[in-house]
Amino acid sequence: MSNDAAGRVLPRRLAVEGGLLAAGALCLLVGGYWAFTTAASVADAVRWLAPTGVVTAWAGGYAWTHRHSLHGADGVRLGSLGLANWITLARAVLLAGVAGFAVVDADGALAWAPAVGYGAAVALDGVDGAVARSVGTETRLGERLDMAVDTTGFVVAPLVAVAWGLLPAWYLSLSAARYCYRGGLALWRRSGRTVGPLPPSRLRRPLAALQMAFLTVALLPPAPTPLVRAVAPVVLLPSLTVFARDWLAVTMSPSED
Numbered sequence: 001m002s003n004d005a006a007g008r009v010l011p012r013r014l015a016v017e018g019g020l021l022a023a024g025a026l027c028l029l030v031g032g033y034w035a036f037t038t039a040a041s042v043a044d045a046v047r048w049l050a051p052t053g054v055v056t057a058w059a060g061g062y063a064w065t066h067r068h069s070l071h072g073a074d075g076v077r078l079g080s081l082g083l084a085n086w087i088t089l090a091r092a093v094l095l096a097g098v099a100g101f102a103v104v105d106a107d108g109a110l111a112w113a114p115a116v117g118y119g120a121a122v123a124l125d126g127v128d129g130a131v132a133r134s135v136g137t138e139t140r141l142g143e144r145l146d147m148a149v150d151t152t153g154f155v156v157a158p159l160v161a162v163a164w165g166l167l168p169a170w171y172l173s174l175s176a177a178r179y180c181y182r183g184g185l186a187l188w189r190r191s192g193r194t195v196g197p198l199p200p201s202r203l204r205r206p207l208a209a210l211q212m213a214f215l216t217v218a219l220l221p222p223a224p225t226p227l228v229r230a231v232a233p234v235v236l237l238p239s240l241t242v243f244a245r246d247w248l249a250v251t252m253s254p255s256e257d
Contacts, residue, residue, distance in 0.1 A: 017081050018064070021089060025056045028093055032100065039110050048100030055099045055152065059092035062148055069140040081141075087128040088145045094121040095149065095156050102159045114160045115219035121153060122212040150208065151178050157215040166218050166225055167232055174211065174236055177243045188251055196250045207239050 029049060036045030063085075070081070081089075098117040106113065128146060155175040161167040185195055214235045218228045 021060060021063070025060060025093065025096075028056065028097060029053060032097060036104075036110075039108065040104075040106065044104050044106075047103045050100070051102060052096050052100035055096035055156070056093065059089065059096065059149075059152075063089065063141070063145060066141050066144050069144060082139070084128045084131040085139070085142050085145060087124055087131060088142065088149055091121040091124050091128070092145075092149050092152065094118070094124075095153050098160060099156045102156070102163045105164070111221045114157075114164075115216055115221070118153065118157050118160075118219060119216040121149075122216055125150065125153075125212065154178070154211065157219065161215065161218050164219075166223075166228060168229060171232055171236060174239060177240060181243050181247060184247065185250065193251070196252075198246060199249050201242065201246075203238070203242055207242060210235060211239055 029052065032052060033045045033049055036042075036048050063081075070085075094117045098114050098121075101114045125146075128142065158167060158171050158175050162169050162172055189195055214231070217223050218232075
């Protein structure tokens, strides 16, 4: 056993897994830097490394900060991250690699990296939840990580697409939507007003999946940019409408006791 910052005992296996995660993150950064110096230049490698390192550090810090929520539905704390959380963190690593391309222009094989990296992260979305349910290891940490990684993906992919001229700048409203929603609710509560429960919806997940698929296609080098930009408002508007509807639903309905 080892002691964590909160004075609690950190299971040895969890401490080892944390070390493995740190080693994996370091391998990502070193490997990506080497790939850029080989296929592009040292300057490009340094530019890619900066945002990639930030997102990598954020993912590790988020998991560490919320490590005490690693418990099942029965409230029993688990001594291991579990396969599902490893998959979610793998998605975070892929998105970190994609983030670096927001400040780097790439051609040749490297031009495929954002689409491949983001597409792989999308393919793994849902796999982590399915694994957790199948082996009975659903945790509060897993729920938080999944939401945080999804939100990060909706920031990283549009940023790269806009930076590369594949999507118009206003598509970044998708990246801002969740933060505006959460920030608006915080201000709403601070003003003394109540916030009701978020009602269930059959549209949120399908629309999120549509966004993920569209962004993957938009990042593909062969995708026709004029067509992608023409379709963009059709794809974006329903998602923004759902955010607006959810805002009205929770602010205009009575809160639960």
